[in-house]
Structure formats: C-alpha cells, structure tokens
Amino acid sequence: MKKTFMAHVTVFSSLAMGAVLAISHGAANAADAQKGKAAYVKHGCWQCHGFVGQGGIAGPKLAPEPIPLPAMSAFVRNSRGPMPPYMEAVLPNDDLADIHAYLQSIPKAADYKSIPLLNPK
Ligand code: HEC
Structure with missing residues (x-):
C-alpha cells in the first residue's frame, strides 16, 4: 500500500x-537576443546606455546581468525620472523581452587576473 x-x-x-x-x-x-539587438538599436536605448548596455554619459550600465525582466519592464513603462517612459504602443512587450534577452546574452568581461598584460610579474 x-x-x-x-x-x-x-x-x-x-x-x-x-x-x-x-x-x-x-x-x-x-525571447530572441538577435531580434533584441535590433530592437535595442531601433528604439534608441543605445543613445544613453551604449551599444552593448555598457552605460554612457546619460544612462547607467544595463549589461551584463541585467535586472530581471519584470523589474525592467516596470521601470521602462513607468519611469518618471530622467529616462523617458516607453508605453506599450511604442515599445511592444515582445520587443522588450527580446531586448532583455539581448542584454542577457552580453558576456561578462574577463577577470583582470586572467589577463597577463594586467598582471606584470
Ligand atoms: C534619453 C536617454 C535614455 C534612453 C533613450 C533610454 N534610457 Fe534607460 N535610463 C536612462 C537613465 C538616465 C536611467 C536612470 C534613471 C533613473 O535612475 O531614474 C535609465 C535607466 C534604465 C533602466 C534601469 C536600470 C537599473 O538598473 O535600475 C533600465 C532597465 C533602462 N533604463 C532600460 C532602457 C531601455 C530598454 C531603453 C530603450 C527602450 C532605454 N532605457 C532608453 C536614460 C535613457
């Protein structure tokens, strides 16, 4: 039993x-990182955040390791600070998910300890 x-x-x-x-x-x-890269360029995110989300003069770093999609979506839709909000009519949810996948696909920089030139003996 x-x-x-x-x-x-x-x-x-x-x-x-x-x-x-x-x-x-x-x-x-x-979500598709390749499409996300195109959407990231098309919607102008790069103008403030840099082409690989590295951050720029106007916007903070978004990648590698972007904030989770729900948090990112909440921010992008409701920003009231220096970043303009992007309504769904302008930036569809699918594009935003693709952008998130693109940011997630950006590799982390190598540890400086693994780069011989930065570690003279
Ligand atoms: C005009 C410049 C500008 C553009 C264009 C822009 N951003 Fe931003 N973004 C900012 C600034 C400035 C902040 C910081 C705002 C704050 O802290 O209130 C920010 C913050 C963010 C954050 C929050 C980061 C965090 O760690 O809290 C996300 C996510 C983000 N942006 C995504 C995007 C996406 C996706 C696009 C394109 C659809 C975009 N941004 C376009 C200027 C911009």
Missing part, C-alpha cells in the same frame, strides 16, 4: 518537473 503511494508521488513529481521544464523552455525560446 505504502509502496504504491510512493510510486504515485514519484510519477506525479516527474510530471510536474516536466511541465516546469516545458514552460521555462518555451519562455526561453520566446
């Missing part, structure tokens, strides 16, 4: 795991 119960639990949890994997996989596929 106990054994069958455990078997059911195992089957159920692997099904649940599968569903979670399927959902996160779908989300990862939906």
